[in-house]
Amino acid sequence: MERLVVAVEKPLKEAVWDCRMCGQCILHSTGLSCPMRCPKNLRNGPCGGVRANGNCEVYPDKRCVWVEAWEGSRRLPVFKDHIEHLQKPVDWQLQGTSSWINLASGRDGVAPKGWEPHASS
Template structure:
């Protein structure tokens, strides 16, 4: 949802705190479920992640989540799926060259990162996504160190 995603990057500091508070328990739950049931609930857990992040960030389930490094703005919403943006085509009003009704994802990202405690991580270079992971869960991968 576009409005929610703009809200998310505007409140990146708050979401960063939530992330740091909630992340260990999410990973613990995933590890617990894996221990008890193996991979039987992978599908369900992936759907939960997709729904939660979908509402809040317009998550595209790239399987390689970098939200905490990109000011809580999902780079996969960039029409060129740039992982190290912005491109040079941003309009003078800050909107996207390709989709004139959308604010540039990477302007949101840099602004969001500036509000975050560990926002400097946006200066790290992200390599291109591994397309084999598309549709898969970042939480599961993180929890299992895959």
């Protein structure tokens, strides 16, 4: 079943969002920009190297994924404050699996072993 779902999900999400199939999709929290496109795999905002023009430190000819995410989140009618939520680290064991199945099964909501979010002040 998963192979069939991945066969549909992967090309669709790659074409629309340049998805990297991390198995833990957070597009709704990142202005419909896939944060896994960041060459540093940052999942909680930009690095300190974003250029003044909004381009990436690693690939200066490309727009920073997180600049795109912030701008995209401002345009969303819902979820626009989700970009400010702390995202758990990527569970690399889910790489290449279906985020749709992982969401339905609750598998994407499990934080990697040893990770605990900081309590908010």
